[in-house]
Amino acid sequence: MKRFLRKIFIRDSGALVLMYHRIATPAIDPWELCVSPENFEQQLLYLKQEYRVIPMQELTQRIQTREPLKNYIAITFDDGYRDNYTHAMPLLEKYSMPATFFFTLQFQAADKFYWWDELEQRILLTPTLPRHLSLSLESETFEFDLSDAATLTASQQSEMRCWYYGKPLYNARLELFYKLWALIKPASIAKQQSIMQTLRAWTGTIDRDTNLLMDAAQIQSTAQSSLFEIGAHTVNHPALEYLEAEEQNHEMQQSKTALETLTGKYIAGIAYPYGSMNHDTSVQAQASAFRYAVSTQAGVCTHASDLYALPRFQVTNLDGEAFRKSIKIWQGNNG
Template structure:
């Protein structure tokens, strides 16, 4: 049986929160670092040239990359056709250097999930591979000024399903407060570190005031606090992107049937 985490719609809520059931975005792409991918045991790094080729492919298919906030608002109005959600996890500094100019060149926006508890730090949670510098306060504010959405990836990148209640609240609510202090904007979105989520964690994200949350493959959880995504990597050339898009459309139909019959 599927578990729907759709919240009750408060007065004055954003349109996408009033959907019953919520629409599932057509496709949400998950990126991480945009840099030299030659030393990357986790296969999460995409070269700037590859990202440019992927964005060109989207344009040739009549697709446009947008932030999660924009995509979900479009879904609420039935206008999500030909939109692709673009997300970048972990808040690597190379987003400003390499991804941002390409997104602007191809008239795209994106959501960047950052770690306000690791400002100007690095990806210390990855035991293998090179240390990658993370965004600081100035970089985060610059991204907002450029029209991108900043959202939370927690404070320090921990597996929230293994966290006690106190640490869970700190990572979820504390990161939202920290981002507001940094940008003056209320963060609407959350991304679960490592993609791991359960009902307790999703409920904590909802109660902290976020409007949506992204996972990877959330299993039986459905709704705006368990949005699935498709990993995009260095090996994703045009034919692989086309295959992933078709596979994701099939998965949407399967998930929709499960939500109705579960």
């Protein structure tokens, strides 16, 4: 009876789910997806001292059974970058911190990278590009003139490396990059590949890291750890809201099946790529036998949260003190 009354009358401020992508210091990070290993360790130290970090499956169970959520945090990683294995996991193990890693099936490809990483390298980091770009699309032609931004000075290249989304698109290179990103993201997988192939021919040969992602052996190793959970992130990382329900189901179900076969573990959760979803998405996640799904919508997890659209906060490259302040702000956004 006391436990029952405690659940009713004690106000519970909710739990936080943190979203990471990479633990690295790359040449450029326009979407602020990277946290340096040094800052990540500071963040873990703060969490270790002040919060109870639990796996996603435990968090979802607490939501379902209406157990207290205050001061609970779950750590998640999207996309399956190799630096999760080389940099994040050793630090998580050092501080005994559980985490959930969401994988696409891109680990099966010969070249383990995503189109947006290649786009950054080709458009933002290539010193000299042809002035004019023409892309033939299904119903129109995409034309763009780089003008003076076709060639970047050393100073301009340095400035470009510091740019991130939300800052002004102050030159034609940045305009082109953002327009191409917005064009490619909702496209079909076949169209994405076609556009990227055209861009490769247009930009020419570059020094490109084709092994940014974890391979099958590393995923299997991750799955054997008692600290880490494996989750799905679809087959091809599409923006699900642009797909028919049947296509969404295929992307989810096939990724779940492949990861279960690879790891021998039950795959309980899925992360929606880009956080993209529509009215069919949660239905298809349930139809694919997932127990929960996470979005990229910022918010606190409460007992009223939809288990198939759990909110998360994206963590950027913050030192320990800045991270502490962000956590406190996020905890207040639970109205």
